[in-house]
Every structure is written in structure tokens, then in C-alpha cells.
Amino acid sequence: MLSFLDQPHTRVNLLTGEKILVSPHRSKRPWQGQVEDLPADNRPEYDPKCYLCPGNSRADGTQNPDYKESFVFVNDFSALLAESPNGTYNEGDLLKAETERGICKVISFTPRHDLTLPEMDLPAIKAVVDLWQHEFQELSNTEWIKYIQIFENKGAIMGCSNPHPHGQIWAQSSLPVEIEKEALQFSKYYRAHAKSLLSAYLEIELVKQERIIIDNTHFVALVPFWASWPYETLLVSKRHVTNILEFTEEEKEDLGKTLQELTIRYDNIFQTSFPYSAGMHQAPVNSGDQQEWHWHLHFYPPLLRSASVKKFMVGYEMLANPQRDITPEFAAEVLRKQSTTHYKKK
Numbered sequence: 001m002l003s004f005l006d007q008p009h010t011r012v013n014l015l016t017g018e019k020i021l022v023s024p025h026r027s028k029r030p031w032q033g034q035v036e037d038l039p040a041d042n043r044p045e046y047d048p049k050c051y052l053c054p055g056n057s058r059a060d061g062t063q064n065p066d067y068k069e070s071f072v073f074v075n076d077f078s079a080l081l082a083e084s085p086n087g088t089y090n091e092g093d094l095l096k097a098e099t100e101r102g103i104c105k106v107i108s109f110t111p112r113h114d115l116t117l118p119e120m121d122l123p124a125i126k127a128v129v130d131l132w133q134h135e136f137q138e139l140s141n142t143e144w145i146k147y148i149q150i151f152e153n154k155g156a157i158m159g160c161s162n163p164h165p166h167g168q169i170w171a172q173s174s175l176p177v178e179i180e181k182e183a184l185q186f187s188k189y190y191r192a193h194a195k196s197l198l199s200a201y202l203e204i205e206l207v208k209q210e211r212i213i214i215d216n217t218h219f220v221a222l223v224p225f226w227a228s229w230p231y232e233t234l235l236v237s238k239r240h241v242t243n244i245l246e247f248t249e250e251e252k253e254d255l256g257k258t259l260q261e262l263t264i265r266y267d268n269i270f271q272t273s274f275p276y277s278a279g280m281h282q283a284p285v286n287s288g289d290q291q292e293w294h295w296h297l298h299f300y301p302p303l304l305r306s307a308s309v310k311k312f313m314v315g316y317e318m319l320a321n322p323q324r325d326i327t328p329e330f331a332a333e334v335l336r337k338q339s340t341t342h343y344k345k346k
Contacts, residue, residue, distance in 0.1 A: 005327070013226035014201060016181040020226050021316075021323040024330075041273055043114040043163060052108045052164035064108075069127040071108045072135060072169075078104035080172055101144060102172035107131060109165040116154065116165050116273055118263035118342055125256040132169075132280075133244050133252070139171040140245075140285040147175050147284050150244075155275025157302060157310060175284055182281060183293075190292030196240045198294040211332040214261055218254040221262045223332040228322035230304045230311050231269065231331050233262065235297040242283035242293040262299070265338040270307035276300060 010019045051058040054066045060076045080102025089097040109128050110120055117125065132150055139148050152167035153160045175183065189197035205211060205222055213233065214221035224234045235258060241247065247255065266274035280297040283290035302310040304326075316323055339346075 011226045013224075013228075014197065015185055015226075016178070017185055018181075019321045020228050021321060022327060023323060023325055024327050026325040045112055045114050047113045047164070050113055050162065050164050052106075052162055052166055053113050054111045067108070067111055069124065070110065070131045072105055072131060075104040075106050075168070078102075080104050080170060100173060102170060103139060103142070103145070104171075105135065105169040107135070107167045107169065109167065113164050116263070116267075117152075118260060118267050119344070120165070120260070122253075122256050122260060125260055126253060128167075129247075129252045129256050129259075133247065135169055136244050139169070142171070143286055144173050145171045145285060146287055147172055147179055148282075149176065149179075149279060151277065151279030153277050155273065157275045158277050160275075179281065179284065183284070186292040186294065196292065196294040198236050198296055199240050202236055202238065210329050213265065213332055213335045214258055216254055216258060218251045219258045221258055223328040223335065225328060227328040227331065228313075228324060229300045229302065230324065230326055231266065231299075231301050231335065232328075233299040233335070235259075235262065235299070237295050241295050242290050243285075243295060244280065244282060246295075261340050262335075264340055264342045265335050266299075266301060268338040268343050269334060270303060271343045272307035274301055274303065276302070 005022070006024055008021065008023045008025070010021055012019055046053055048056065050056060052064070052071075054064055054068075054071075057063050058073075058076055062073070062076070064071065064073075080100060082101055082103050084099050084101045087099045089095065107128065109115075109117065110124050112120075117128075136148055136150070139145055148169060148171045150167065150169050154165075156163075186197050189195070189200070193200065202220055205225075206215065206220070211223045211225065212220065213223065218238055219235060220238060221233055221235045223232060227233075237247070237251070239251070263274070266276065276299050278297065278299045280295065282295045283293035304311040311324075313322065
């Protein structure tokens with residue numbers, strides 16, 4: 001690493017083109033800010049009041065089946081609606097609005113109320129990956145859908161309203177802002193080099209080995225050079241694929257293993273159920289050739305100094321650009337040192 005990177009400096013996010021301020025010297029400052037109370041981690045295998053547990057009723061009265069693996073349904077409180085009528089509004093090219101159609105689904109990862117992704121066994125995680133692939137295919141068959149966002153919010157600190165392990169899929173009629181940013185960067189690089197932006201990036205990271213956490217047959221998990229969140233990671237397929245439909249059975253098995261190992265390492269940092277928002281970015285659908293896209297998955301965890309101290313994106317971060325204290329290289333070292341055996345099993 002260049003010596004000046006021990007001092008305050010900016011890095012560029014190659015997926016968005018945006019800057020991040022890194023201030024390594026600030027990691028030594030004492031913390032007197034907010035400390036979150038840790039949620040109890042003693043959930044039962046089955047909760048009769050949980051709307052995601054097998055056989056229970058949801059808010060709209062629908063009864064869940066007695067499912068044995070993962071289970072998907074249309075969100076009872078969807079942020080997007082498939083039936084929204086088309087409409088636009090424009091006042092002086094200043095006040096603009098237009099209809100956004102979509103379909104929102106919930107995926108219960110497992111019938112077990114007490115488990116999280118790092119505590120599930122590999123067949124159960126593989127079943128989730130299979131369901132992601134199936135739902136992506138089904139939703140992409142609807143012509144007006146242009147983008148499918150698969151994601152998970154884990155932990156109350158990240159706004160998760162139900163502790164039962166689950167994720168979501170939002171499919172919508174236009175491209176979200178973050179996808180538009182990445183689409184521009186992918187396209188510019190592919191036109192200039194006839195190569196995937198993330199393939200080129202992985203080549204550098206695999207040589208340097210400074211930020212790599214997991215390197216297996218089909219996937220790499222690393223702390224990206226431009227990471228904003230303290231223990232942010234990026235999971236990238238080694239093979240240049242544009243979306244989840246292109247993964248083989250072997251790749252899906254490897255993806256399950258990678259997700260399990262990475263999330264176990266997260267939990268082991270502070271010996272707590274590590275909160276995060278995570279989601280995969282992949283090519284838009286029903287939009288022609290998207291060969292420049294390269295499938296990847298972001299993890300954005302908020303914890304910084306302990307299980308009860310989180311990073312806040314406020315002030316400078318909201319008004320200027322993201323800022324971090326611990327370097328991505330330090331975060332990668334912490335994650336690499338963690339055991340791949342979950343702390344609850346020791």
C-alpha cells in the first residue's frame with residue numbers, strides 16, 4: 001500500500017464513479033455516542049405469533065403452507081403494485097413524476113424461526129439460491145418488468161420488522177438509481193476494453209491479496225477498495241455472468257458455501273447476529289443485450305466498534321460523500337482472521 005494511504009485520502013468507487021473519504025487516524029478517537037441495546041437471541045424454533053412461520057396466518061388472513069424449505073409469497077404490504085395505472089406529471093420541467101409499477105415478494109429462508117443464514121445448513125441455503133433463480137426467471141417473463149432486486153435486511157438495527165430469516169424481491173418497471181449508476185460504469189468500461197469491469201477488478205485484487213476474504217472455485221468475497229461501510233463486502237462471480245440464471249448447479253452450490261462462510265465470519269467478529277443489508281446487482285431484464293453486466297452481491301453492515309456501536313451516515317456523509325475511519329484493508333484483515341465455525345457451535 002502507498003504510504004499516503006495512512007493519511008486522510010479519497011478513493012473512487014469504480015461501480016458508481018463516486019468518491020469516499022477515508023480517515024484512518026480517526027479510528028483511535030474515543031466513542032461517546034449512541035450504543036444500541038443488543039436484541040435477545042433466544043428465539044424459539046416456532047413462534048405462533050410470527051406471520052412467516054409455517055401454518056400461521058399473515059396480516060391479510062392468508063394461511064402459510066406447512067413448508068419444509070424456503071417459501072415465497074407476494075408481500076401483503078407491497079411498496080409497488082402491478083395494477084398501478086400509467087400516468088405522468090410535469091410542471092415546467094421542474095416538478096416531475098410518473099407511475100412506477102412493480103411486484104414485491106417475500107422469501108422465508110427456512111421454516112425455523114430461530115435460525116439466520118449463517119446458522120442454516122448448506123442444503124437449506126442452496127434451496128434459497130434455487131428459489132432466487134426460479135423467481136428471477138418467473139418475474140422476468142413479465143415484459144414490463146425491467147429490473148429485479150433481490151435483497152435481505154437482517155436485524156432490527158437495519159429496520160427488519162420480523163426476526164424470522166427472510167429476504168425480499170422487488171421487480172419494477174424502471175431502473176433504480178443505483179442500477180443506473182452501475183450500468184453507466186459497466187457500459188463505459190466494456191466499450192473501451194471489451195471486458196467486464198469486475199473481471200478486470202478481480203484480477204488486480206487476486207494478485208494483491210490485500211482485501212480478499214474468500215477465494216474459492218467460483219466466487220470471491222472481498223472488502224472493496226472503495227468500501228463505505230465499516231465491514232462492507234462485495235461477492236463477485238469469477239465467471240463473467242450477467243444474472244443469476246446463468247449459474248450452473250456447481251456454481252449455486254459454491255454460492256451457498258460462500259454466503260454461509262462470509263456470514264459466519266460476520267457473526268464471529270463481535271459474537272452477535274451481525275446485522276446488514278445485502279443484495280445482488282445483475283443485468284436489467286427485457287432491455288436487450290446487457291453483456292457488459294457482471295453479477296455481484298453487496299453486503300452493507302453498520303456495526304463499527306462493537307456489537308452495540310454502529311456507523312451513522314450523517315452530516316458530511318449526507319451532505320458531501322461517504323466517509324470511513326477504519327481502512328478497507330484493516331476490515332479485510334479482521335474478517336480473514338475470523339473462524340469459519342459459528343461462535344454458537346464452539
